[in-house]
Amino acid sequence: MGVPLAQLVIGARTAASMQQGGPWEPSEWDAAVNNAVRAFWVDVTAINNTLAVTIATITITNTATPYVALPADFMNVLSVWERPGTASRRELRKSGDRSAYGQRTYRISGKLLYIDPLEASVDSYELDYNPLPTLLTASVDLDGELVQHREYFELHTAIAALTSEQSPTADIAPRFAVCQQRALAWAARQRSSEPSRPRDVRPRGGRGRLPGRWP
DSSP: OOBOHHHHHHHHHHHTTOSSOOSSOHHHHHHHHHHHHHHHHHHHHHHOTTSSOEEEEEEEOOTTSOEEEOOTTEEEEEEEEESTTSTTOEEEEETTOGGGTTSOEEEEETTEEEEESGGGOOEEEEEEEEEOOOOOBTTBOBOGGGGGGHHHHHHHHHHHHHHHTTOOOTTTHHHHHHHHHHHHHHHHHTOOSSOOOOSEEOOOOSTTOOTTTOO
């Protein structure tokens, strides 16, 4: 059984001693919890990038546009393959990799995936990637499998709230660090013996945090 967003907000407000009042409107508390959800997945997929994988088949049909838009839920690229489903299927290296000289490579620029060299980009490809997590709403609860990490989300949110009004976080920061290490250990236990290693990661801030939320 999952945990409703409203219950996570209550837990965060309690951890921050902000049961009444506080620096944020209700919508800002909800957004902060979802920032914690994103931060959690940044943490755990850095340890185990096979926890959540989506496979997308893409096609480039014109060298004038040797790129495709990344999926809306894209977070990290795991691998890119040319000619999926055929005997000549081959994993592409990242552009700039000297070991891939004379072969197709890929690169990500903004929200686009490019295939190099541009003049040889026409083909079908497979993009394996980590998707962004499903955000919580009034009708979407925290997944039951993640209930064991409930305190991670509540404390991350509490620290963000305290930081926003320049209040000290020394009392709860060590508790969050324990939760974070517990999450990383959980991710490692889910890992296969030889997981693939992400070759490209979009900007996402430091471990356990999101840009602009709390330092």
